[in-house]
Amino acid sequence: MSLLSHERYCDEIVARTEALRAAVRGADLDANVPSCPEWTLRELAVHVGGAHRWVGEIVRTRATEEVPEERVPHSTPDGDDPAVLDAWLAQGAELTAGALREAGPELPVWSWSWEHTAGFWARRMAIETVVHQADAALAAKVPYEMAPELAADTIDEWLDIVAFSAASGYDPKAAELRGPGRSIHLHATDVPGAEWLIEFGEDGFTWRRAHEKATVALRGPLTDLMLVFNRRLAPDSDRIEVLGDAELLDFWLARSAFG
Numbered sequence: 001m002s003l004l005s006h007e008r009y010c011d012e013i014v015a016r017t018e019a020l021r022a023a024v025r026g027a028d029l030d031a032n033v034p035s036c037p038e039w040t041l042r043e044l045a046v047h048v049g050g051a052h053r054w055v056g057e058i059v060r061t062r063a064t065e066e067v068p069e070e071r072v073p074h075s076t077p078d079g080d081d082p083a084v085l086d087a088w089l090a091q092g093a094e095l096t097a098g099a100l101r102e103a104g105p106e107l108p109v110w111s112w113s114w115e116h117t118a119g120f121w122a123r124r125m126a127i128e129t130v131v132h133q134a135d136a137a138l139a140a141k142v143p144y145e146m147a148p149e150l151a152a153d154t155i156d157e158w159l160d161i162v163a164f165s166a167a168s169g170y171d172p173k174a175a176e177l178r179g180p181g182r183s184i185h186l187h188a189t190d191v192p193g194a195e196w197l198i199e200f201g202e203d204g205f206t207w208r209r210a211h212e213k214a215t216v217a218l219r220g221p222l223t224d225l226m227l228v229f230n231r232r233l234a235p236d237s238d239r240i241e242v243l244g245d246a247e248l249l250d251f252w253l254a255r256s257a258f259g
Contacts, residue, residue: 004153006105009122010097012150013052016129017093020048020136021086027140029082034138035232041139045085048132049092050075055121056096059103063110096125114164127154134232144223148191151226155186155196158229159207162256166204173255177205182248185214186229188222198252216244231257 004012029042036044050069057063057072069075077088103109105119113120130150137144146154166174179200188194197210218225220240227233228240235242235249242249 003123004126004149006119006122007101009119009126010101012126013097013100013122013129014093016126016133017048017052017089020045020129020133021089023133023136023140023142024089025082025086027142029085031139033135035135041136042080042085044132044135044139045089046076048129049077049085049089051128052092052096052125055125056092056099058109058111059096059099059107059118059121062103062107064108065110066112067110093129100125114160123153123157126150127157130154131230131232134227134230138232146223146226148194148222151222152188152191152194154226155229158256159196159198163205163207171257173257175204176255177252178202181215182245183212183214183216184249184252185212185217186225187211187217187219188225189219191222194222194225214244216242216246216248218242218249228253229256 024041024045027041029040031041033039033041033044039047053075054067054069054072058067061067074088077085100118100122103118105117105122107118108116109118109121110116111120130146131154134144162174162177165171166177169175177200180202182200184198186196195209195211196207197212197214198205198207218228218235218240224233224237224239228235228237231253233239235246235253
């Protein structure tokens, strides 16, 4: 596995935000988001923009501990005007990408994760926006497409996050992802080499890029695999094929929520 470049992640924060804004623009902002049912489309957009500005403040100030939301300038848009929301989203993405570019990937900063660098945050915010762009597209009922390298990296990062969540005790449900002799294989049908093997053991699970027989296999286009693994597309969708023990896939999905 190789990460994308720091500059690419910074560029994608802006580009994915532009795509999210395009989905939101003209849509009913009070519409429910099917993949995040506790949010309206407006609340989804504010969440994304707020996350960008929070990370931008962490990086800009070289924070060594968590930054409270109340210390983040303009953490919410001023009023309910859709045009104000759109401009606020665009500005926040640009400011955060700019702060990350200036910092460079190795700058030490606070994070909740296994890695405490600006590079971690560049990747995290790019992929956060990849996934929430899908949420916005679902809510606005517009098409969603993702570059193969971003879709694959989203799966890689999600596996890392779930593994961290399980090992650190952050999420007790993730700690249940264990049990030797079981495995999950993801196989993208449209991108050569885009395959993953998750193997369960007594103490948790490990993952790697591999083509091997597993207890259950999930086959389909790469973007759809990514959406299933991020719980944005149901595994019984006609866009996906599940071969083997479907209950093991359900077991994984029910315990791989973070936050």
